[in-house]
Amino acid sequence: MTSRAVQYARYGGPEVLEIVEREDPQPGPGQVRLAVRAASVNPIDWKLRSGGMASSDAPDRPVIAGVDLAGTVEAVGEGVTAFGVGDEVLGHAKGGAYAEKALADTSALAPRPGGLSWEVAGALPVVTTTAYRGLALLGLGEGDDTAGKVLVVNGASGGVGVVATQVAVARGVTVIGTASERHQDDVEALGATPVVYGEGLADRVRTITDHVDAAFDTAGKGALGDLVALTGSADRVITIADPDAAKYDVKFTGGAGAASEEVEGALADFVGGVASGQYRAPGVTVYPLEQAGKAQEDNRTGAVSGKLVITP
Ligand SMILES: NC(=O)c1ccc[n+]([C@@H]2O[C@H](COP(=O)([O-])OP(=O)(O)OC[C@H]3O[C@@H](n4cnc5c(N)ncnc54)[C@H](OP(=O)(O)O)[C@@H]3O)[C@@H](O)[C@H]2O)c1
Incomplete structure (x- = not known):
């Protein structure tokens, strides 16, 4: 055939x-x-x-x-x-x-x-497994002590960002999510505090909080300097998209494939949550x-x- x-x-x-x-x-x-x-x-x-x-x-x-x-x-x-x-x-x-x-x-x-x-x-599938992997690498995975932590998701309105933001919120994390002007309301609807991305990002985030525990860059558009400044350490930042990661000493996590336990855990949790109405x-x-x-x-x-x- x-x-x-x-x-x-x-x-x-x-x-x-x-x-x-x-x-x-x-x-x-x-x-x-x-x-x-x-x-x-x-x-x-x-x-x-x-x-x-x-x-x-x-x-x-x-x-x-x-x-x-x-x-x-x-x-x-x-x-x-x-x-x-x-x-x-x-x-x-x-x-x-x-x-x-x-x-x-x-x-x-x-x-x-x-x-x-x-x-x-x-x-x-890809956005879900990527989002769960990113959160786990930041110490915000299932079973980690996540309550009350503050996370910046850069690109919270995108495929990976929408998943990462909602899952982090469900784990008790306070999320500040960046997006364009037109997607500020969408990010707020995910349970995050929205902020516009781009130049001056660190200053805008500081008007919301003076403490950021971790940052997840899902956009790869040159925000790593701001994200390291906000968290105080390159160790607390990861990117899935910024080619300048090494310049900032930030971990780049790549790989389209996902380990079977990652697929099983992440897809069952998030996709099941979408089906049940827990997640958008x-x-x-x-x-x-x-x-x-x-x-x-x-x-x-x-x-x-x-x-x-x-x-x-
Ligand atoms: N390493 C890996 O394992 C892996 C896996 C999946 C994806 N990725 C990569 O991650 C990136 C995002 O993937 P995706 O599927 O989530 O893409 P997507 O759905 O196209 O979302 C892109 C996001 O980037 C935002 N954005 C655009 N310009 C920006 C800027 N200047 N600063 C900050 N954010 C900006 C968009 O916001 P607005 O729509 O509000 O403008 C949107 O939230 C891609 O580069 C992709 O190749 C890597």
Whole structure:
């Protein structure tokens, strides 16, 4: 059987994305094949596609875009017991997600809770595991002594920021969340004190509090100097996006993949919380497979906020 996927064979703008008809991928040991219902757009998708993170002009072989998704298991590989055909799941894809059919390691998947739409389910895996990892690295993880701590989330209106902010608030943390003017109310609705990002950030935060325990930079837009000044130490700051992390001695945490315990714990907790109404899901805008390039551009330019999702 064949099915459609969005791939690029050279680096460049959104025009390098093309829809191809390919043989359905076959799940290897420990893997399943999913009939994809929704794949999320993450900034890493257009960063990789542009070639900005590569040292050559073209990838070694064509790349299927996308790293996370939700869908229905339709074939299982050798040794798979965790999921069976017909199960509805969400998580991290292996070898691309913008496709009608995609593979995933079962260790990178969690069940889709009842009541959660496919679009929201597909939007959440990467931002959720990244947010939980960031909080844990700052000593604000599950089981840590978090009550009364003060955290600045830089980029609180973005995919990772929306998750990190709400989970920190639920753990008793006081969150100051940065966003553009237009998203101040959205950040407040997450339970944080909103502040506008950009130059003068440290001074604006100091009008709210004279003590910040930790800072989570989810934006990567040159705020690390301010965040180190606010916390008093580079050890209390992490970034998932700022290329200048080393200059400030700040930890950069990377890696699109997530450990299985991270996936299990984070997805069960946050996605379950969204399904039960404890947490708000980011707003989701849906694009068909044919408009994958437009979806990536809308995310890159910030023209469309919230999570952008591709449905085959
Ligand atoms: N290292 C990892 O493991 C990992 C994992 C996931 C993501 N990331 C990276 O983390 C970043 C955020 O990802 P995402 O999915 O959350 O992106 P997103 O949904 O596109 O959100 C971007 C956020 O950045 C904010 N922002 C824009 N300009 C800013 C500025 N000058 N100062 C502060 N904030 C600004 C936006 O606020 P407004 O909308 O209000 O302007 C929004 O809150 C991306 O660079 C992505 O590649 C890294």
